[in-house]
Amino acid sequence: MAGMQDQLLQMAVIFGTMHIVKRAGLEDPEYAMLIRSTYAVATALMIAFTFYLKSLIQKKNDTTALEYNDPAPGNQGAPRIETTVCRYDLAEIAKLQKSSMFTIAIVAFMHFKFGYIQPLILQTLLPMLNLYKSQLFQIHILGKPAVDSLKRPWTPENPFAALTGGAATNPADVAAIENDSDGAAAASSSAASSPEAPASKNKSKKESRKDK
Template structure:
């Protein structure tokens, strides 16, 4: 998966070198595509939230969560609460990233972050456990078993 993501980044870099991104017609298309991708992400997040709430899985989930300083905290929750917490994290991350990208465009005129943030978050959403379980119907076993651990890009 990470090779695909790297290929996507480098392919996009190669593709955008062919265009003069400071021309107004390109900027308008890039803005429209970015706005569309953020709307698509937010709609998907909202839909996932409704699926989690309608499924109402009250199965118990217990795990230990690492804290700063090497300590661990025992967490007891339900699958529904865990999934809603992850949805909230994804939503907040999406909105924060959108605010940063829009600020960078408004203040400095940077267009490249908009291009990357049009593609990468959608790719990340598709490979997320929430999407895989609730929209693709995959069982929550193996890599999709809760609790989900964030990917370590430096792991071998």
């Protein structure tokens, strides 16, 4: 449910921003320099904050052992990974920084090649929102315990899982579903066979009447 709420919030930010851009006329070339400057400042703050997070992780230097199989979708049968909490979090920071660099390159290409303003505005807001929702921010900045959805390793979110209802991947959940299915099948089969009992009683009554 939380994943679905995050997706809806992000969609609301996107469509709300697009609506404001059109209503305020921010697509006009006269606002281009202002929007570029705002985007540059927001992006610089975002990158600087990732380095601040990195310094916090290195300072804590949590050497708690962490063993797991790669939770990314499609990695069934992946070799078991042995690391520490510190190295795991540093690797996640590196992924975040690499993703940010890739996004900056795409946005810059779309703006300077095609003159699009909307990506600059969206990427001024969305990275900060996503950073706030990230497990790294929740643990190292807000001080939340690494339990439940914050427990390592972190599974990449599937934006369509909430829409499709999600599939049970936990063996216990699968077993419970199978047991429920077997119970339902047994109940339906017994219900289907139960009319035979009254029929046999009626037959015995008819035979007794004939004997009389």
